Amino acid sequence: MSARGLPRVGSGAHRSSMAQTTPSEVTGASSGAPVAVLVIDGNEEHQILSVAALTRRKWIVRTAASRRQGLQLALAYYFDAIVIASKLRDGSGIELLRALAGRLPGTPVIFVVPPDGEEAALQAMESGAQSYIVKTPRYNELLPAIVWEHVEEARNRKRLIETEQVRAQVVTERKTVEERLSQSQARLRMVLEQxxxxxxxxxxxxxxxxxxxxxxxxLELPQGxxxxxxxxxxxxxxxxxxxxxxxxxxxxxxxxxxxxxxxxxxxxxxxxxxxxxxxxxxxxxxxxxxxxxxxxxTEESLRRSDVRFQLLGRATNDVVWDWDFQTDGMWINENLAAAFGYRAEDVEPTGAWWEEHLHPDDRGRIAEGIQGLIQSGGSAWSAEYRFRRKDGAYATVVDRGYVFHDPSGHPVRMIGSTMDVTRQRKAEAIQSAVYKISEAANSAKHLQELYRQIHKVIGGLMPATNFYIALYEDRTKTLSFPYFVDEAEAPPPPQELGRGLTEYVLRTGRPLLASPQVFEDLTRTGEVELVGPPSVDWVGAPLASQGKAIGVIVVQSYKEGVRFVEEDKAVLNFVSEQVAMAIERKRTHESFLQTSSELEAIFRAVPDLYFRLSADGTILGYYAGRYADLYVPPESFIGRRIHEVLPKDVGDPFARAMRKVLETNGLVTMEYSLEVPSGRKEFEARILPLINDQVVLVVRDITERKAAESALKASTERLLESERLATLGQLAGFIAHELNTPFTNISLLTDAVARRVQDGSVTEKLEKIHEERRRAAEIIRELVGLSRSRPVTVDVDLRSIVERAVDEVRRHRKTGVAFEVGLGEVTVPVRADPLQLQEVVMNLLRNAIDATNRGAVRVRLEQRPGFHAIVVSDTGTGMTPEVLSHAFDPFFTTKVRRQGLGIGLPLSKYIVANHGGTIEVTSEPGKGSTFTVLLPRGDRSHEDPDRG
The missing domain is CATH 3.30.450.20 (PAS domain)
Structure with missing residues (x-):
């Protein structure tokens, strides 16, 4: 056997980190042999915790973080145990387990899994792990204990194998001696015969x-x-x-x-x-x-073999036995007293006595197993069963034996050892219970089902016929009993805190085993008082979450035959932590579901869009009542940054707004327009901060609101303009009426004088007077146009109106200026006053011709959403922003004196407004101007132009 912590082969073994512990300081828990452990964990923090827990026992600990390094170390060095985490830097712990399968048969492997790692634990056990441990808050306490248990078991197994080998050798030697004795007897018979x-x-x-x-x-005596x-x-x-x-x-x-x-x-x-x-x-x-x-x-050899066998029996903690099938006699070493409490005088050293002490439910199975082994001619046997201790309690044991046969093949004896694994199985049961409770928190559909599952799990660890869970409500200062199963009492209603045992545990935050004597002492000191039927034993443990007591978990007994011990209190207290976590998790989950349901109802009722984004603008989630309002489908924006999804003119402002929200932790509101599948719409976005450097966007469609605001603004402007122009028109009509008579008289007088005077200079002056009179008449005509009331609307083709206007002004076009007309071939029906609209087009065309010396004047009809458009453009001088801002002001003109009064555009705007439309203008100095008359289409053209 290679020394512990030393390479298995050669000097080329790979080096790894080792805890600072010298070999002379390393001792086992009981045997004095050094313990070497290999910890393979890809999480550096968890690795450090594991090393700290193991080196407290002065063990040699080597570490690795990757599957490759761990495999090399495991094969290069001798270790008493190997601890493997589920996640490694270059793979999983399961892969490493499979790589080690069958290569280190004598080395126990303990697999470490997270609290929700049931599947990983099962895979680990199937892949060769001897045990697993869940990373609970008591991980640092449990890890050394579990490792030591498996190291001890491996060492004991090794000792047992060596013992069995020695015993087999002794038996072989005894057979040899017996064969020699037989031969001696034969010789003796021959001697007797001779x-x-x-x-x-x-x-x-x-x-x-x-x-x-x-x-x-x-005797070598001389002859004779x-x-x-x-x-x-x-x-x-x-x-x-x-x-x-x-x-x-x-x-x-x-x-x-x-x-x-x-x-x-x-x-x-x-x-x-x-x-x-x-x-x-x-x-x-x-x-x-x-x-x-x-x-x-031979007898001396046998005596020495028996002494050696007994010494080997003393060297192990197991109960070693030798069972003679012929006599049913059984030799049992002195460990029987330490393991099960039996003194030598309590034991009848026979197989029958041993069988009598098996649990009744296990007795038949064990007897059948041994009998079947003997009948089949097998040798090796092992079984796990329950054996009655001196105090009447049952211990869980693992028993291994080997059947020896005589030269003729008949079974003659069986030698073996019995190991008490009660504590190990208890620890495994507790670990399994913790895992089951954690799983129940995830799988239970509601809290009542979770409580039933917890009751079932606790019942597997101790008698739990009478079991309840009490929860404390801090807001109301009351104690409720959401789960209560009891033989002697009905579930109590919620109540204020009193002086019962439940409140005592809640108040002290410590577990309690209240035997009759303990309850009497607490009652005498005034700590508690009797609440409900008196119990024989009462065990309670606090349920704590985040350092705060939230309730108590209780088991109790009303029968003398069912008693609890300190171990039951410790077990209940241990699992209470997981129970509290499970209850809190389930309560939080149900609260979350309730909140989610309420929010979903709110979301369904409010037609807004909701988006959740990370700090860098990545879209993490969304909610949309109507998918038609989304700019692109969800699969095109989830996981992408918002400025990558939206157009730059929208995405960049969003990015700036998000930065402001994260910096100020306040609300930012912005408006934007976007072309969505249902058309171009206006949106308002409210950006609010969330936790973890995230933000939420609440986007509302404000298209209709914007349209209403625009319509209201346009209607207000039209109303004001209408009132202003109406007032101006009334004044202009009065002035025109007052000037018409003098101008008529002037015209008659100049005509009479012209007929009587032959003098050319006089005639020329009369002609100038006449020209001024015509100009004044034109002004009066325009003034009269301002004073005209409502248009006279009829159904008419817009194309014919524009064509007549073009014909009227075509004679005024200039040389070098093209006149381009694009009216299409399709009738454009409108309901309008044709004379007023013709006047509008003529005004726009005349202005375009006056402003253009070279290039072209264009007029065309277009169809726009909801409107017919008359577009008049030119390549003339254009207008500055200053001039453009006054273009529709009455009597504002840039023409030289005598060429314009400045009421053509105001008059045109007035006429178009009376038809429910608008005039838009764009212009750039030196490049020309474009006037667009928008007239409503469809039914809107039939509406009263003064409405709205």
Whole structure:
């Protein structure tokens, strides 16, 4: 066997980190042998915790973080145990287990799993692990204990194998001796048949008078000297007290003597009788000697083998036994007292006594197993069963035995050892209970089912017929009993805190085993008072979450035959931590489901979009009542950054707004427009901070609100403009009415003078007067247009209106300026005043022609969402932003005096507004202007233009 912690082969073994512990300081828990453990864990923090827990026992600990390094160390060095975590840096612990399978049969492997690692634990056990441990808060306490248990078991198994080998050797030697004895007996029979015994007789002087038998040949006496010599001469002694002289002297005194002598290096069994005469007088002695040298050596060998076997029995903590099938006798070593409490006088060393102490439910199974092994001719046997202790309790044991057969193949005896694994099985049961409770928290559909599962798990660890869970509500300062199963009492209602045992545990935060004596002491000191039926034993443990007591878990008994011990209290207290975690987790989960249900109902009722984003803008989740409002499908934006999904002009402002939210931890609101599958829409986004550097976006469709606001604004503007123009029109109409008569008289007078005067200079001046009169008439006509009331609407083709306007102004076009018309071939029906709309188009065309010296003037009809559009554009001088801001102001003009009054565009705007439409204008100095008249389509064209 290689030394612990030293390489298994050569000097080329890989090095790894080792805890700072010298070999001289390393001791086992009981045997004094050094313990070497290999810890393989990819989590550095967990690895450090494991090393700290193991080195507290002054064990040698080597570590590895990867599967490759762990495999190399495990194969290169000798270790008493190997601890493997489920996650390694370059793979999983399961893969490493499979790689080690069958390669280290004598080394126990303990697999470490997280609290939710049931599947990993099962895989580990199937892949070769001897045990597993869950990473609970008591991991550092449990790990050394579990490792030591398996190290001890491996060492004991090794000792047992060595013991069995020695015992087998002893049995083999005994068989050899027995075979030799058999041969000796055969030879003895032959000797008896041929008188081979050494027979002699002496006279009273101890002179040999006769000697015969094959035994004489071994004395190497000279031929003929067998008789005549005295015994003093035979044995070369002179002392009468020396054997065999003294034996013959006693025979001369009439005593039958049996003795053993050593002579010539051999052992003899000697029997001497007095040789009597016919009258009874003693004449001498007669003796017979049997050479027993071989038998003596055989018996000494057997004695030494028995001593060796008993010493080996003392070297192990197990109960070692030797069962003789022929006599049913059973030898049991002294460990029986330490293991099960039986003293030597309590034991009847038979197989029947042992069988009687098996648990009744196990007795038949064990008997059938041994009988089947014997009948099949097998040798190795092992079983796990329950054995009754001296105090009546049952211990769980693992028993291993080996059947020995005689040369003819018949079973003659069975040698084995019994190991008490009660504590180990208890620890495994507790560990399994913790795991089951954790699983129940995940699998239970509701709290009541979880409570039932907890009750069932606790019942597997101790008697739990009477079991309840009490929970404390801090808000109401009351104690409720959501789960209560009891033989003697009905479930109590919620109640204020009192002085019962439950409140005592809740108040102290410590577990309690209340036997009748303990309850009496607590009652006498005023700590508690009797609540409910009196119990024989009461065990309670606090349920704590985040350092705060949330309730109590209780088992109790009303029968003297069902009592609890300190171990039950410790077990209940141990699992109470997992119970509290499970209850809190389930309560939180149900609260979460309730909140989620309420939020989902709210989400369904509110047509907003919700998005959850990380600090870098990655979209983590969403909720959408209507998928048509999403810019792209969910699979196209989940996991991507928002500025990568949205157009740059929208995504970048979002990124800036998110940074502001994370910096200020406040609310940021922004508006934007986006083309979604259902059309272009306006949205308002509210960005709020969440925990863990996340934000939530609440996006609302404000398209209709924006449209309503725009409509309201346009309607208000139209109303104001209408009122302003109406007032102006009334004033203009009054002025036009007052000026018409003087202008008419001036026109009549100038015509009369022109007919009578032949002077050219006078005629020229009269012509100028006439021209000014016509210009004044034109101004009056425009003023009258302002004063005109509602349009006279009819169903008409918009194309024909524009065509007539084009025909009217075509004669005014300039040389070098193209006139481009695009009206399409399809009738464009509208309900409008054709004369007013024609006036609008003519005003726009005349202005375009006046502003353009080279290039083109274009007019076209377009269809836009909800509107017909008349677009008039030019490549003229364009307008500055200042001029553009006053374009529709009455009497504002950039034309030279006498070329414009500045009421054409205001008049056009007024007319279009009365038709429910708008005029839009864009212009850039030096590049031209574009005027767009938008008239509503469909039913809207039939509405009263003054509405809205």
């Amino acid at each position: 008188a081979p015994l050494l027979l002699w007789s002496t006279d009273q002087d101890l002179r040999v008078t006769s000697a015969m038998g094959a035994g004489l040949q071994g 000297q067998e008789r005549g010599l005295t015994l003093y001469e035979y044995f070369n002694v002179r002392d009468d007290d020396m054997e065999p002289i003294a034996a013959h002297r006693r025979a001369l005194l009439g005593e039958s003597v049996a003795t053993q002598i050593e002579w010539h290096g051999r052992s003899y069994d000697v029997h001497i009788e007095p040789l009597r005469s016919g009258d009874g007088g003693i004449l001498g002695t007669i003796g017979v000697a049997l050479d027993v040298s071989e038998r003596t050596r």
